[in-house]
Amino acid sequence: MLWLYNIGIQLYGLIIYLLSPFSTKASLFIEGRKNIFKKITLAVDPSQKHIWFHFASLGEFEQGRTVLEKIKVLYPQKRIAITFFSPSGYEIRKNYPLADGVFYLPLDTAENAEKLIAALNPEIAIFTKYEYWYHYFKALKKNGTPLFIISGIFRAGQVYFKWYGSFNRKILSFVDHFFLQNEESRALLSSIQLENTSLSGDTRFDRVAENAASPKTFDLVEEFCGTAPVLVAGSTWPDDEKILSVLISACPDWKFIVAPHEVDEDHVNSLRKLLVGNIKYSDLQETKQKSQVLIIDNIGLLSSLYQYGSIAYIGGGFGAGIHNTLEAAAFGIPVIFGPKYEKFQEAKDLISLEAAVSVRNEDELLDAFKSLLTNKQSGGAAKNYVISKTGSTDQIINYIQQYF
Numbered sequence: 001m002l003w004l005y006n007i008g009i010q011l012y013g014l015i016i017y018l019l020s021p022f023s024t025k026a027s028l029f030i031e032g033r034k035n036i037f038k039k040i041t042l043a044v045d046p047s048q049k050h051i052w053f054h055f056a057s058l059g060e061f062e063q064g065r066t067v068l069e070k071i072k073v074l075y076p077q078k079r080i081a082i083t084f085f086s087p088s089g090y091e092i093r094k095n096y097p098l099a100d101g102v103f104y105l106p107l108d109t110a111e112n113a114e115k116l117i118a119a120l121n122p123e124i125a126i127f128t129k130y131e132y133w134y135h136y137f138k139a140l141k142k143n144g145t146p147l148f149i150i151s152g153i154f155r156a157g158q159v160y161f162k163w164y165g166s167f168n169r170k171i172l173s174f175v176d177h178f179f180l181q182n183e184e185s186r187a188l189l190s191s192i193q194l195e196n197t198s199l200s201g202d203t204r205f206d207r208v209a210e211n212a213a214s215p216k217t218f219d220l221v222e223e224f225c226g227t228a229p230v231l232v233a234g235s236t237w238p239d240d241e242k243i244l245s246v247l248i249s250a251c252p253d254w255k256f257i258v259a260p261h262e263v264d265e266d267h268v269n270s271l272r273k274l275l276v277g278n279i280k281y282s283d284l285q286e287t288k289q290k291s292q293v294l295i296i297d298n299i300g301l302l303s304s305l306y307q308y309g310s311i312a313y314i315g316g317g318f319g320a321g322i323h324n325t326l327e328a329a330a331f332g333i334p335v336i337f338g339p340k341y342e343k344f345q346e347a348k349d350l351i352s353l354e355a356a357v358s359v360r361n362e363d364e365l366l367d368a369f370k371s372l373l374t375n376k377q378s379g380g381a382a383k384n385y386v387i388s389k390t391g392s393t394d395q396i397i398n399y400i401q402q403y404f
Contacts, residue, residue, distance in 0.1 A: 001167035005134055006109070013107050024264070028087035032104040040119045043101035050081040052122040054105060056131045057086035059324065061093055062303070063151055064128035066206040066393040072098050074397070075404065081120045085131060092299060113139035124403050126150060128203075134167075137174035146176045146403045150396055151203045154185040155343070161188055179396050182345060200396055202346075204326050205389040208303075212330035212386075215304035220284040221257070222308070224294050228255045229310045231369075232333075234302045235261045235323035236315035238270075240338065244313060245274050246362040247369060248293060257305055259296035261315055261323070268297045306331045310379075311372055313365075317341055317358065325350060332383035334372045336365065346385075355382035 019026040055061040083105040084090035094102045106112040113135035124146045140147045159165040169192055179200040180186050186197050248256050278293035312328035317338020325335050325347055335356045341347035350356035355378045357368035372378055
């Protein structure tokens with residue numbers, strides 16, 4: 001199976017290379033990895049130990065940064081190196097001030113793994129939620145470097161738990177300890193004789209609670225909102241935006257802040273045609289025109305924009321799955337999202353608390369909106385849920401300190 005894995009890695013790299021002339025993300029993926037080891041050796045000193053954090057993308061960074069920042073508070077002398085797999089994480093956080101170096105993760109080959117670990121000289125390695133790389137994990141084990149998975153989550157349908165998943169189970173065997181989100185994940189790992197686990201919950205709760213306690217403020221957004229009630233729609237895709245357009249037309253007394261998942265010029269322009277009476281965030285400074293809809297055309301604001309909302313709509317539920325509901329819930333506002341949420345325990349929990357509603361079409365969206373307006377307890381239930389789930393970061397820190 002290893003030979004098949006190696007071929008798959010090389011094939012993946014080739015496909016991304018072939019797509020790079022036509023895709024910005026693919027181009028960034030390729031360009032960011034050119035001369036990657038030269039970049040790393042110029043930025044970090046291999047004679048010094050580092051704590052290596054790896055994140056798949058921006059969402060995993062936000063999920064795991066509470067652990068990183070708590071380590072930096074407790075051990076300010078510790079050096080930290082960060083790798084990202086995806087451009088959407090690296091390009092936004094490449095200048096993160098608490099890290100001694102932020103890099104793209106080279107493709108998972110035996111040679112790259114040995115070179116990266118020699119360059120970073122990791123004291124420990126911490127991966128958030130997922131991304132299980134055979135050669136990197138094996139090299140860490142060979143190097144004697146403790147490897148931890150934080151906010152890990154597993155499902156019964158994954159290959160690790162199939163009769164043909166022996167190679168994938170081998171990858172998991174290199175992990176020193178799994179900090180898991182739920183009991184189901186713990187039971188699944190136990191079923192394949194992996195008992196090195198802790199039920200610690202999800203560090204995202206700590207992160208969103210921290211963000212809600214001291215969010216960034218935006219004077220121009222506050223001026224746009226005025227005294228009107230506001231719905232904040234975050235990480236939306238075209239299918240979300242189509243049904244939102246109906247709600248916007250039906251609620252002329254409300255203001256709407258729409259932060260699409262993709263903020264490229266083509267998508268923003270198509271969104272402007274769909275949603276009448278809009279203005280782009282980048283134009284707020286230059287114009288005082290009255291608008292009902294504010295389109296956020298840059299990245300990095302959404303997690304704090306929820307503070308201005310009375311209700312939130314979370315995108316992604318008509319595609320691969322909903323985005324982060326907790327960022328909104330932490331501000332004490334109820335949430336609405338599309339039908340594909342079954343993989344997200346927090347979404348199911350919020351629905352059971354009547355702090356969230358899932359919708360399948362425009363009519364259900366209108367009904368959900370009216371229902372949440374009459375349920376005055378929904379926002380408080382959302383916030384209390386988030387608060388009740390905090391504490392994962394401290395549990396993880398208390399355990400891994402013994403390895404420093």
